[in-house]
Amino acid sequence: MNGAAESILAVVARVPRGKVTTYGAVAEQAGWPRRARLVGRVLGALPAGSHVPWHRVVAAGGRIALPEGSRAREKQMSRLRQEGVDVSAGRVDLRRFGWRSPAVDLDAWLWRVGDEN
DNA sequence: TAATTGACCGATC
């Protein structure tokens, strides 16, 4: 297990029930900006017994990224619905169900303060 | 060794 996978899974593990985030957002929050594909690879390689809530990660714009007709896609949608997330036409409304780690805002705030000198 | 692929993304037209 390398550090990238660990930091990525740590971010995914923080996504609360009933909320979703995106591959790109996870990558950014994990310290690997523009590495959305890395997030997809890591989640795709999760062992079967993992407790990581991979189903709360969707593609940009709220699209379900898994291939249509795949077992994993159906599982993701049913799990999301089970926790109260509306999924219609293979999409989730990020304005209602999107989630971002508070740490991002804190970092932004710290940066802004630092820029004043 | 080279080319292709993919659970991606944002900008641009």
Place this chain on the structure above:
DNA sequence: AGATCGGCCAATT
């Protein structure tokens, strides 16, 4: 709304 493009890069072919 859909298509293209460049960025990204490890795994697979």
